[in-house]
Amino acid sequence: MKYSYEYPRAALTVDCVVFGLDEDDLQVLLIQRDLPPFEGDWALPGGFVRLEETLDEAALRELSEETGLKNVYLEQLYSVGTVNRDPRERVVTVAYYALVNLTDHRVQAATDARNAAWFAVDDVPSLAFDHDQILKMAHERLRGKVRYQPIxxxxxxxxxxxxxxxxxxxxxxxxxxxxxxxxxxxxxxxxxxxxxxxxxxxxxxxxxxxxxxxxxxxxxxxxxxxxxx
Amino acid sequence: MKYSYEYPRAALTVDCVVFGLDEDDLQVLLIQRDLPPFEGDWALPGGFVRLEETLDEAALRELSEETGLKNVYLEQLYSVGTVNRDPRERVVTVAYYALVNLTDHRVQAATDARNAAWFAVDDVPSLAFDHDQILKMAHERLRGKVRYQPIxxxxxxxxxxxxxxxxxxxxxxxxxxxxxxxxxxxxxxxxxxxxxxxxxxxxxxxxxxxxxxxxxxxxxxxxxxxxxx
DNA sequence: CCAAAAGTGTTTCACGTACACCCATGC
DNA sequence: GCATGGGTGTACGTGAAACACTTTTGG
Missing domain, CATH: 1.10.10.10 (Winged helix-like DNA-binding domain superfamily/Winged helix DNA-binding domain)
Structure with missing residues (x-):
């Protein structure tokens, strides 16, 4: 408890919705939580933003650490600050979405230390925190943006x-x-x-x-x- | 200094780009800073997010406090986390843009305690922090969105x-x-x-x-x- | 030779675009 | 009565949409 401030501060995280494309489906990369809260549940990869890195850098670092993915297309999606979205304390998250080429990246996710797996977007389990909503927002953004940007x-x-x-x-x-x-x-x-x-x-x-x-x-x-x- | 955390935390703010429409121009509402840093410079209205309010609530509250505006159309724009965007310490800001009907709201800004004024978007002075960039982003978003949403x-x-x-x-x-x-x-x-x-x-x-x-x-x-x- | 997907043109219709004049009102 | 903007219709061209058959290749 070495860091003190005059006013209380929210914790700041980034979360990433990683999309990949199958022969059949649009897929999303999830990790299984190994700590409470929501231990054992599936969640979006993400984590805390460090003081010496930008938001984009934090998102890329977390993606790399938790799923092994690098050099992905990444774009900021939305910031969510619902007061009780994390049961422990106030956490504001900056959500990103990423697009990857599944044929190149299929293996890496499975070989990472944490349990990571691809799910068809239309067949995703109930996720930790408000990650269902973030996924939904990312999916809508992708549907909208893919039509007028060559992403x-x-x-x-x-x-x-x-x-x-x-x-x-x-x-x-x-x-x-x-x-x-x-x-x-x-x-x-x-x-x-x-x-x-x-x-x-x-x-x-x-x-x-x-x-x-x-x-x-x-x-x-x-x-x-x-x-x- | 009553609030202590195990890891250092960025401060979290909201900033609002408020657009209004003149007979001639698109205008933006700015406030003049009365404290360092950038004392005396013009800046976007905004301020720190409190623990008990959402991001949207913080944006609406700051708008009301600093400019007297209420019941405005408000939409999240982008979150900016450049490491040294505030010379004092790490500050991450969630930028919003707002659209108001200038004929109704013209007076209120001038009567507020802080110095607030409308500027033509194409004739804005150099702003505090990275607010020039945020304004530019908001302007682009407005130009893009106005075409396919009835805003x-x-x-x-x-x-x-x-x-x-x-x-x-x-x-x-x-x-x-x-x-x-x-x-x-x-x-x-x-x-x-x-x-x-x-x-x-x-x-x-x-x-x-x-x-x-x-x-x-x-x-x-x-x-x-x-x-x- | 059969299965599977690659590759290719034309017609139709809707919509975007260009364009000019008369009308109503206030002063 | 004149200045100012309000209000209206048509012709043309471009691009979206509908639609079916022949070709190539591997097994």
Whole structure:
């Protein structure tokens, strides 16, 4: 108890909603709590903010420590300051959401010291604290933002097929999209690079691989281009 | 120094970017600091979060205390945790933005104990702390959000003319809009109530007054309607 | 040769955009 | 009667949406 202040202070934490994309589902990465309160319950990865780090740095550090994830796309979501959201004392949390490429990161979560696991977003157990609400908010934000910002690519491997990206939008927006119209639209934006490669190990005609061209996207954005699906 | 903790804690504040709309400009409400640091500089209204109040409550309380404003439209903007943004110690702030109807609220700010004043957004002095950046972020958020959420009405009196709302969008989006097309679009949404009243005290033909119909907007939203200018 | 997904064009319709004149009112 | 803004309709072009068949590949 070495740190004293004239007025009482809330504790400050960060929590991360990490999304990944399966062949079938949108998934979220959870950790199982090994301490009270909510011991044994599943929760969002997160923890206390240190004095010498920014909020973003805290979120990245906690993600790395608790799940092994690094170099993820991270964006601040919302800060929650409900008075009794933590039964111990006043805790204000800054929530983030992260998008990762599941095929690269699937293993790491399981090998971490703490118990971490992916859950389909539509099949998540009841979570510790108010993490259900934070997850819901993150899911809504993703659904909204994916339509007018090219963040969907963060959920795919660097090289992907048009089918994969269409599937991504179908899963996140929860509706079917027309194949021809989708291809026309995404290709006409001019932000994808067509590679001289095709997918492998498929039991049918192999699809062409593409890459998202960030430089070109930025250039177009400066010229008034607006991404939209 | 009565409050002790095992680990050091950041102080937590809220800051509010309050927007109002003039006949000519988008304005922002600032207060002049009467204490160091940045004594005498203009800053966003705001202050420390108390343990017994939520973040939203803190923002509303500070607004009321420092500017006299009540019942304003308030929305969380972003949390800023840069390590040295306050020269005294680590302070994390949760930024909000508020939209008020300037014609109703113009007087109150000036009568408050602290020196508070409206500034045109494009003509704001250099602000205390990182408040310039927060203001910039709020301005961008407003510009983005006003197009797909009916928050612009918060800047107008309850009864307004079509000219006023068109002017609002022209000021915020910083471009001219076609009168006929604008009227067609906003009226076709079916979220305005045409009143049996016209504006008064104008030296030309008086324009019809309208009201925003929140109930109808909510009903339409549930049916899949999306507001967009 | 069969199964599975890749890849490809055209038509239709709705909506955004451009554009100019008469009307009502106050002074 | 004149200055000021209020109020109105149409034509055109672009882009979204609907829709089905042929090609390629692996097994």
């Amino acid at each position: 969907g690519f963060e959920l795919l491997p660097p090289k992907f097929t048009l089918r994969q990206i269409q599937h991504l939008y179908e899963v996140i927006l929860d509706r079917q999209l027309d194949k021809r119209n989708f291809r026309k639209k995404i290709l006409s934006m001019g932000i994808l690079v067509e590679l001289d490669e095709v997918e492998t190990d498929v039991a049918h005609r192999a699809a062409r691989l593409y890459q998202f061209d960030r430089r070109k996207y930025k250039r177009l954005t400066k010229q008034g281009f607006h991404f939209e699906i | 612009g009405f918060e800047l107008l009196p309850p009864k307004f003319t079509l000219r006023q709302i068109q002017h609002l969008y022209e000021v915020i989006l910083d471009r001219q809009l076609d009168k006929r097309n604008f009227r067609k679009k906003i009226l076709s949404m079916g979220i305005l109530v045409e009143l049996d009243e016209v504006e008064t005290d104008v030296a030309h033909r008086a324009a019809r007054l309208y009201q925003f119909d929140r109930r109808k907007y909510k009903r339409l939203t549930k049916q899949g309607f999306h507001f967009e200018i």
